Amino acid sequence: MSATRRIRAETTAAFQSFVRRRTAVFFTFFFPVIIILIFGALVQTQPTSGGLFAQPPAYYVPGYLAVVVLFTPLSRVGSTVARHREGNRFEKLATTPLSRVEWLLAHTLVNVGIIGVASLIILALVVTVTDATIALSWLLVPFIALGVALFCGLGALLGSVAGSQDGVIAASNTIALPLLFLSETFITPSLLPAWFRPALDLSPLSYFARGVRAATMGPTADAYGNLLVLCVLTLLFLGAGAIALPQTD
Amino acid sequence: MVLNAENVRREYGDTVALDGVSLSVEQGSVFALIGPNGAGKTTLIRSLTGTTEYEGEIELLGEPPKRTDTQRIGLLPQSFDPPERLTARELLEYYGGLYDDARSVADVLADVGLGDKADTWYESLSGGQQRRVCVGIALVNDPELLVLDEPTTGIDPAGRRDLWRLLDRLTADGTSVVLTTHYMDEAEYLADRVGLLADGSLVATGPPQQLIEEYGGRSRLEVEVAEDVDAAAAQRAIEPIGTGVDTTGRTLTIQGVTPRAIGDVLDALDHAGVEYDALSWRQPDLESVYLALTETDTDDPPAPDTGERAEVLQSG
Numbered sequence A: 001m002s003a004t005r006r007i008r009a010e011t012t013a014a015f016q017s018f019v020r021r022r023t024a025v026f027f028t029f030f031f032p033v034i035i036i037l038i039f040g041a042l043v044q045t046q047p048t049s050g051g052l053f054a055q056p057p058a059y060y061v062p063g064y065l066a067v068v069v070l071f072t073p074l075s076r077v078g079s080t081v082a083r084h085r086e087g088n089r090f091e092k093l094a095t096t097p098l099s100r101v102e103w104l105l106a107h108t109l110v111n112v113g114i115i116g117v118a119s120l121i122i123l124a125l126v127v128t129v130t131d132a133t134i135a136l137s138w139l140l141v142p143f144i145a146l147g148v149a150l151f152c153g154l155g156a157l158l159g160s161v162a163g164s165q166d167g168v169i170a171a172s173n174t175i176a177l178p179l180l181f182l183s184e185t186f187i188t189p190s191l192l193p194a195w196f197r198p199a200l201d202l203s204p205l206s207y208f209a210r211g212v213r214a215a216t217m218g219p220t221a222d223a224y225g226n227l228l229v230l231c232v233l234t235l236l237f238l239g240a241g242a243i244a245l246p247q248t249d
Numbered sequence B: 001m002v003l004n005a006e007n008v009r010r011e012y013g014d015t016v017a018l019d020g021v022s023l024s025v026e027q028g029s030v031f032a033l034i035g036p037n038g039a040g041k042t043t044l045i046r047s048l049t050g051t052t053e054y055e056g057e058i059e060l061l062g063e064p065p066k067r068t069d070t071q072r073i074g075l076l077p078q079s080f081d082p083p084e085r086l087t088a089r090e091l092l093e094y095y096g097g098l099y100d101d102a103r104s105v106a107d108v109l110a111d112v113g114l115g116d117k118a119d120t121w122y123e124s125l126s127g128g129q130q131r132r133v134c135v136g137i138a139l140v141n142d143p144e145l146l147v148l149d150e151p152t153t154g155i156d157p158a159g160r161r162d163l164w165r166l167l168d169r170l171t172a173d174g175t176s177v178v179l180t181t182h183y184m185d186e187a188e189y190l191a192d193r194v195g196l197l198a199d200g201s202l203v204a205t206g207p208p209q210q211l212i213e214e215y216g217g218r219s220r221l222e223v224e225v226a227e228d229v230d231a232a233a234a235q236r237a238i239e240p241i242g243t244g245v246d247t248t249g250r251t252l253t254i255q256g257v258t259p260r261a262i263g264d265v266l267d268a269l270d271h272a273g274v275e276y277d278a279l280s281w282r283q284p285d286l287e288s289v290y291l292a293l294t295e296t297d298t299d300d301p302p303a304p305d306t307g308e309r310a311e312v313l314q315s316g
Helices: A003-021 A022-043 A055-084 A089-093 A100-130 A140-161 A165-181 A196-203 A202-218 A223-246 B040-048 B088-097 B105-111 B129-137 B156-171 B185-191 B208-215 B231-238 B258-269 B287-296
Strands: B002-012 B015-025 B029-036 B053-061 B073-074 B145-149 B176-180 B192-197 B203-205 B220-225 B245-248 B251-255 B276-282 B309-314
Touching: A003 A022, A003 A100, A003 B088, A022 A055, A055 A089, A055 A100, A055 A140, A055 A165, A089 B073, A100 A140, A100 A223, A100 B185, A100 B276, A140 A165, A140 A223, A196 A202, A196 B015, A202 A223, B002 B040, B015 B040, B015 B129, B015 B192, B015 B309, B029 B185, B040 B145, B040 B176, B053 B287, B073 B105, B073 B129, B088 B105, B088 B129, B105 B129, B129 B145, B129 B156, B156 B176, B156 B185, B185 B287, B192 B208, B192 B287, B192 B309, B203 B208, B203 B287, B208 B287, B220 B258, B231 B245, B231 B251, B258 B276
Parallel strands: B029 B176, B029 B192, B073 B145, B145 B176
Antiparallel strands: B002 B015, B002 B053, B192 B203, B220 B251, B220 B276, B245 B251, B276 B309
16 A cells, blocks of 8 residues: 555656656657658658568558657656756655655656557557558557566666766667667568577567567467567566666765 | 764775764754765765665664664755656655655645745745755655755745744754754754764764854954054053954954953053954854864965854944
């Protein structure tokens, strides 16, 4: 009961703090919309021509979702940790009953909620703009939630290691950009050198992309294995992120 | 004792931030830490509250700091900045929600004098009002021990006095307080005991009045003689009255002059035909102690006098 009360208090404050930063809210939703408009509407897919964007529109749905599932929690949680450090908030929280796990869980819940809404907008936009034919599987819910949680854990790690908000932003961009394009999202493995392809398995985002693709394009059975791997990785990253959060100076 | 520290030591690489600090705080009392910037006050506060590593022994409410029931302590860290885009009320609700048992938010807001600013965003409050919200955050769990790192920094004089009255009420109800401050009048007014920290060591500890008597020196009278007066002659005229007279330019400083003896000095000056422009009397205070125990570099410009000073006479 106490833990529930603490997590609710932290979640409420984090949510209010976020939704009142209009610029942050606007760009959280606008960024993926830009990506869809550029790649889905302007570039468009060319299924017979080979090269980039040669797959059916539905193939790229995991990529569009990955933009928010990856970038938003990574930069948001990382920046939040950096702001907390700069404002000595963790020093204060260390003298309250709130644990580091509870703190990270609360901020993960906020991100899951925000990115859940953003994902719905993305799915609606992708179907409308690109004529993608996808199945709206219930499996999308755990994939998005786990993907967000995983990158919240990574964001907490980054925020704890980086010295400032600027450092967090630079580090998160450096990590997120290659992950976004080298995780079977927008670039098919066949376009990559054979020697590099095993490296795709090292990216947590690959399991998200494969799973979401299986859930939306089939075969659905392929989604479960990826969901399991994503679940294990999420627990590992969340645990590592919670441990890394500063509790002392 | 609500707090007992023995031989606390903290190093950062080659830098010794705390070097064998020992102190104790009794229930319902106020312990004020004073000292120059970089003396180790914040490191000591962090050690006492378990938010940094340390060597030595600390008992906070009978337990090592990291095992102390967090419900029983309230901390205001130095330079604390709470989450943004929340109102004063929401901030107190947030921090109150982290405890099993929290005070009424309305009561805390009233205590820190912000009842009429409850729904104002923290960023829109003045610096002093923001600091009062932060003090409220430290109070929201009704702690037995309140630890405040520079609680009144940025608060205007009236706000500081409001906060002093609040701390008076809390200590009267049994709350113990450890605070750091750069305001000597604050330490002198609030503290039952003062600890002067310099270069990581506690160089003096005790009730303010005791420290003043031990280290503050004697009261002194300063006489600024008229421009055409021979200061050396004036010094000779009043030497028999004080226990020591120094002359710097046109200013004569007479040590150990009691308020009753001021008249004797004036009589001596009149008798010698010495004219003067200004006369001031200064009683030793905690700042005198601070300066006496921390000023080591004699090339530094003298710190401004802010102790209790009586402007006895301003003559043309």
